[in-house]
Amino acid sequence: MNILPREFYSKDTVTVARNLLGKKIVRKIGRIEISGIITETEAYRHKDDPASHAFSKMTDRNKIMFGEIGSAYVYFTYGMYFCFNIVAKTPKIAAGAVLIRAIEPLKGIEIMQKNRGSVNLKNLTNGPAKLAQALDITKEHYGIDLTKKSEIYIAQGIKPKEIIASPRIGISKAADKLWNFKIKV
DNA sequence: CTTTGGATCTTCT
DNA sequence: GAAGATCCAAAGA
Numbered sequence: 001m002n003i004l005p006r007e008f009y010s011k012d013t014v015t016v017a018r019n020l021l022g023k024k025i026v027r028k029i030g031r032i033e034i035s036g037i038i039t040e041t042e043a044y045r046h047k048d049d050p051a052s053h054a055f056s057k058m059t060d061r062n063k064i065m066f067g068e069i070g071s072a073y074v075y076f077t078y079g080m081y082f083c084f085n086i087v088a089k090t091p092k093i094a095a096g097a098v099l100i101r102a103i104e105p106l107k108g109i110e111i112m113q114k115n116r117g118s119v120n121l122k123n124l125t126n127g128p129a130k131l132a133q134a135l136d137i138t139k140e141h142y143g144i145d146l147t148k149k150s151e152i153y154i155a156q157g158i159k160p161k162e163i164i165a166s167p168r169i170g171i172s173k174a175a176d177k178l179w180n181f182k183i184k185v
Numbered sequence: 186c187t188t189t190g191g192a193t194c195t196t197c198t
Numbered sequence: 199g200a201a202g203a204t205c206c207a208a209a210g211a
Contacts, residue, residue, distance in 0.1 A: 078192075080192055189209080190207095195202090197199105198201100
């Protein structure tokens with residue numbers, strides 16, 4: 001299994017967001033393995049990005065964005081859902097992370113269906129809160145190292161053919177930046 | 186098919 | 199007190 005090294009995340013956040021497309025996310029629950037191909041990402045940076053959680057200042061919630069590259073940033077939103085991010089930035093930037101917005105299920109689809117309470121494949125992991133729920137990612141995983149073989153890690157995947165850049169979803173600030181990336185499957 | 190409201194945590198005003 | 203990197207079910211057209 002080719003786990004992506006920490007250097008992979010030590011680039012500009014937007015570059016890493018693009019590079020993560022087609023990579024494989026692996027979730028281990030005991031002996032069971034769940035995995036999927038990353039098909040949509042979004043970059044969130046620091047002072048140059050008013051839409052980022054790290055824009056105004058460091059809080060208890062976002063402090064991992066200022067922390068070690070390659071860590072997981074899991075946050076709780078709208079009082080109900082978790083979203084899964086990966087800390088990625090150059091040493092020059094104080095904070096940054098890539099939001100995983102969608103994946104294509106590979107292994108453990110039955111587990112995902114059970115976690116989500118739905119059998120509709122299209123509806124399983126096509127949104128940030130949905131994939132977190134399908135993979136059973138919670139605040140327990142806040143700050144874990146994704147470059148080691150542990151409960152969650154990111155591995156080499158497929159090579160994307162075509163990358164589509166769009167404005168980010170669900171934000172009102174900095175909507176002109178094309179920092180949402182997706183591939184066709 | 187489109188619109189609306191509820192769930193109810195964290196941060197900012 | 200209000201808004202937010204969301205999703206879903208229910209109601210309306």
